[in-house]
Amino acid sequence: MxxxxxxxxxxxxxxxxxxxxxxxxxxxxxLPVNHIRVLKGICKYPQSTARSIALKMNQDKAQITRVLNELVQSKLIKKTDNPNDRRSQFLAPTxxxxxxxxxxxxxxxxxxxxxxxxxxxxxxxxxxxxxxxxxxxxxxxxxxx
Structure with missing residues (x-):
């Protein structure tokens, strides 16, 4: 069975x-499937950070960071400063x-x-x-x- x-x-x-x-x-x-999944996560969770997306997707933060950089270069997402933590940035779709x-x-x-x-x-x-x-x-x- x-x-x-x-x-x-x-x-x-x-x-x-x-x-x-x-x-x-x-x-x-x-776009590769993983890029689409990350983009979906950013849209679903406002004020996401690289760390929060990595945790939600259960993936390595370095791998997520590479995807995010490619999405920024493709002008599909933008990063803004996180006023609560200068080490991280909020992610938002363009x-x-x-x-x-x-x-x-x-x-x-x-x-x-x-x-x-x-x-x-x-x-x-x-x-x-x-x-x-x-x-x-x-x-x-x-x-x-």
Whole structure:
């Protein structure tokens, strides 16, 4: 049974990510997935810092800093001084960054519509509930490395 869940979950994630990547490429959005995730985090959490984004994404701060520098160079985010801590800066999306994320959001909505075609509202609610329980199980009781 667990192999079936494992394989199904793996195939679902792979198929979703692949379709999303194809859609992003078709729209000529020239950003790696990690850059998009960081940009989303900055939009979702106002007054984010490099450290807070690294913690929320569970990634190395140096790696996040490289992504942030590239997003600044691409004029998708801007940094402003943090008046509470001179060692950090607040991150915010630029108008261009918000426009890119709006395109990505629309693409995600389209991919999800295709993925969930022929599923009832009841089935989608059941899936969301089951996935939430699984996430909570893994979050509260992580396996040891």
């Amino acid at each position: 667990s192999y079936s869940v494992n394989e199904t979950l793996h195939q679902l994630i792979h198929a979703y990510k692949k379709q999303l990547r194809i859609s992003i490429q078709e729209q000529r959005i020239d 108008a261009s960054g918000k426009k890119i994320l709006e395109k990505v959001h629309n693409l995600e909505t389209e991919v999800i519509a295709v993925m969930t075609h022929n599923l009832s509202e009841k089935e989608l609610k059941a899936f969301a509930h089951i996935a939430s329980v699984m996430i909570e199980n893994l979050t509260k009781h992580p396996t040891s490395d």
